[in-house]
Amino acid sequence: MPQAWTSSIFGLVAIVALVPSWIATPTGDSSLQSQTRAIYVSVTDKNGAAITDMQPAEFEVKDGGKACDIVSAQEPKIPLRIAILDADQGTGAFQLGIARFMQKLLGHAEFALYSVVVQPEKFIDFSHDGRELSAAVSRLGARGRETGAQLMEAIQQATKDVQHEDRRPAIVVLRLGGEAASEITGNTVREELRKSGAVLYVVSAAGAQGSAPPQARGTDAVSIQQGQMRDSELADAQFNLNQVLGDGANESGGRHDQVIATTHAKPVEQIAEELLHQYEIKYAVPAGMKPGDKISVTTKRKGVTLHAPSRVPN
Numbered sequence: 001m002p003q004a005w006t007s008s009i010f011g012l013v014a015i016v017a018l019v020p021s022w023i024a025t026p027t028g029d030s031s032l033q034s035q036t037r038a039i040y041v042s043v044t045d046k047n048g049a050a051i052t053d054m055q056p057a058e059f060e061v062k063d064g065g066k067a068c069d070i071v072s073a074q075e076p077k078i079p080l081r082i083a084i085l086d087a088d089q090g091t092g093a094f095q096l097g098i099a100r101f102m103q104k105l106l107g108h109a110e111f112a113l114y115s116v117v118v119q120p121e122k123f124i125d126f127s128h129d130g131r132e133l134s135a136a137v138s139r140l141g142a143r144g145r146e147t148g149a150q151l152m153e154a155i156q157q158a159t160k161d162v163q164h165e166d167r168r169p170a171i172v173v174l175r176l177g178g179e180a181a182s183e184i185t186g187n188t189v190r191e192e193l194r195k196s197g198a199v200l201y202v203v204s205a206a207g208a209q210g211s212a213p214p215q216a217r218g219t220d221a222v223s224i225q226q227g228q229m230r231d232s233e234l235a236d237a238q239f240n241l242n243q244v245l246g247d248g249a250n251e252s253g254g255r256h257d258q259v260i261a262t263t264h265a266k267p268v269e270q271i272a273e274e275l276l277h278q279y280e281i282k283y284a285v286p287a288g289m290k291p292g293d294k295i296s297v298t299t300k301r302k303g304v305t306l307h308a309p310s311r312v313p314n
Contacts, residue, residue: 035285036071037063040168040199041253041297041308042274050277051304058301061283064292071282080109080275081126081167083158083198087116087149087175092141093205094174097268099137101172104272106130112161113137117146118180120154126161147178152241156189159196169198170254170275174264177208179241181234186243193248194293194311200249201271202256203264253309274307 039061043051056073082105088094102111110128113136115121124136155173162169171193193200249256257267285291297308 035287035291036282037068037285037291037312038280038282039253039295039297039309039312040076040278040280041306042278043299043301044274044305044307046303046305048270048273050273051301052277054279054299054301056281058299059279059281060298060300061281062296063283063285064289064294065296066286066289068283068285071284073279073281076168076278076280078166078168079128080105080170081162081164082109082170082172082275083112083114083162085114085116085120085151085154085158085171085173085175086140087151087154087173087179088140089149089176089178090117090142090144090146091176092143093176094203094264094268095137095140097174097203097265098140099134100265101268101272102133102137104269105276106133108276110167112158113140114154114158115140115143116149116151116154117143118148119150120157148180149175149178150182151175151179152182152184152189152237152244155200155244156184156192159189159192159198162198163196168278169196171198171200172268172271173200173202173245174268175202175208176205181237182240183237184240186240186248189240189244190248190251190311193244193252195313197313198252199254199275199309200244200252201254202245202249203267203271204245204256204258205264206258206260208258251309251311253307255307 043054045051054073056070059070059073061068061070084098084101086094086098098113106128110126111124111133112126113123113133115123123139124132127133151173155171158171162171245256259267281297291314293311293314295310295312297306299306
């Protein structure tokens with residue numbers, strides 16, 4: 001039987017919550033089962049607060065351009081599985097935000113925590129134990145400032161680690177910028193993100209999206225040419241990273257926030273609120289049609305913002 005996931009982070013108020021019940025295996029004609037699909041979305045008001053009273057009739061889903069019947073829209077029955085990537089240049093800037101994020105979702109999620117100062121380092125594998133998580137977060141203080149985080153590699157690895165048939169996968173990236181150039185293309189990571197089914201949220205400090213400065217170079221023709229090539233490589237790498245953090249997040253049903261703050265705690269807490277109040281939408285693909293990897297999800301309710309995937313596993 002599922003056990004209660006309980007504890008607190010950093011001495012905050014303890015949460016006692018049962019793990020949501022597992023999704024029941026459908027019964028009946030297997031040909032009908034194969035035509036039912038589930039996705040996870042969140043809905044917020046103009047202030048970013050989660051909307052919790054949406055009804056199935058207020059959602060519209062198109063799969064491959066074809067309108068689908070909504071079977072249900074309700075609170076998910078399975079816990080979250082969240083990979084947190086802390087690319088803070090070793091400053092500890094996101095420590096408080098991460099602690100509050102975990103505290104809000106404790107009892108509803110398991111977490112893995114990666115420190116990405118240069119090479120990704122997993123501080124803790126997926127766990128829902130408050131004491132273990134608290135010990136991992138305590139390591140995220142100032143630990144030697146350094147740029148050159150291998151963030152593309154970390155996200156790519158997270159898309160593999162976060163997959164689990166009995167969990168809702170999510171990846172949360174917190175970054176100050178100054179990442180190392182990577183040879184991995186943005187399209188490669190976006191495709192792996194799609195296949196994982198994970199929602200990607202990104203919080204970047206203001207200015208983190210800026211291009212890398214030109215590299216120092218000599219004045220002779222060869223040095224100038226080499227420097228120009230290096231600058232071009234850096235620009236391409238920045239474009240690929242921005243493609244993942246922007247397009248990849250939006251396609252997954254998440255988003256990329258750029259913020260000006262000292263602790264960045266508030267936007268991270270808002271992400272936790274959205275994940276806590278996701279809807280599981282089940283819809284029926286029209287008979288005889290194979291589910292595709294591109295969908296469209298909209299809502300009939302006015303004045304709200306819908307966060308939904310547009311690219312899904314198939």
